[in-house]
Amino acid sequence: xxxxxxxxxxxxxxxxxxxxxxxxxxxxxxxxxxxxxxxxxxxxxxxxxxxxxxxxxxxxxxxxxxxxxxxxxxxxxxxxxxxxxxxxxxxxxxxxxxxxxxxxxxxxxxxxx
Amino acid sequence: xxxxxxxxxxxxxxxxxxxxxxxxxxxxxxxxxxxxxxxxxxxxxxxxxxxxxxxxxxxxxxxxxxxxxxxxxxxxxxxxxxxxxxxxxxxxxxxxxxxxxxxxxxxxxx
Numbered sequence: 001x002x003x004x005x006x007x008x009x010x011x012x013x014x015x016x017x018x019x020x021x022x023x024x025x026x027x028x029x030x031x032x033x034x035x036x037x038x039x040x041x042x043x044x045x046x047x048x049x050x051x052x053x054x055x056x057x058x059x060x061x062x063x064x065x066x067x068x069x070x071x072x073x074x075x076x077x078x079x080x081x082x083x084x085x086x087x088x089x090x091x092x093x094x095x096x097x098x099x100x101x102x103x104x105x106x107x108x109x110x111x112x113x
Numbered sequence: 114x115x116x117x118x119x120x121x122x123x124x125x126x127x128x129x130x131x132x133x134x135x136x137x138x139x140x141x142x143x144x145x146x147x148x149x150x151x152x153x154x155x156x157x158x159x160x161x162x163x164x165x166x167x168x169x170x171x172x173x174x175x176x177x178x179x180x181x182x183x184x185x186x187x188x189x190x191x192x193x194x195x196x197x198x199x200x201x202x203x204x205x206x207x208x209x210x211x212x213x214x215x216x217x218x219x220x221x222x223x
Contacts, residue, residue: 034212041201041217041219043215046211095209095210101207103156104156105155106157
């Protein structure tokens with residue numbers, strides 16, 4: 001019940017295209033869903049996060065779509081750029097002190113120029 | 114503002130040697146602290162987490178150990194390294210729901 005399944009494992013997109021990464025969770029108690037971006041040799045950095053009281057959150061070119069009934073959430077990167085090439089991790093948790101994040105396995109995104 | 118430090122940035126150690134990686138957090142008090150390992154091209158494996166001084170929870174049985182001697186200090190140790198201990202070690206701290214990662218330590222065991 002603690003799993004977060006992420007797909008695809010890798011994704012290649014042309015510059016200017018839309019990148020879409022999907023995640024599904026099992027634990028209905030999860031109430032916090034962040035996405036992290038990791039460049040090679042660096043620690044993951046928080047990109048954007050959503051809580052289940054909204055179905056969508058947008059920050060610049062990055063949008064999280066959240067479907068509570070389907071227990072799924074996705075990251076959309078609009079107008080993808082070569083600088084977006086990185087590994088993306090979704091995660092989920094209960095937003096309480098002491099609880100920990102459950103991470104997806106990651107998606108390696110390559111944006112071709 | 115909060116800052117998380119890890120050192121060393123890179124480390125090459127022979128099999129059977131000891132290990133000590135250090136993580137410190139600035140600008141917050143009593144944070145939840147975490148150690149992760151990331152193998153090349155793989156996901157994040159939670160190794161240990163701590164909710165307070167001296168309180169350590171182990172997620173994966175292995176030859177690594179963790180300690181939290183001070184509120185904002187988290188140490189990862191091993192008495193004898195194995196080849197399989199190679200990887201990218203990440204420390205993280207958590208503020209409510211948001212988790213922040215350090216820059217990581219690249220460990221190569223030869």
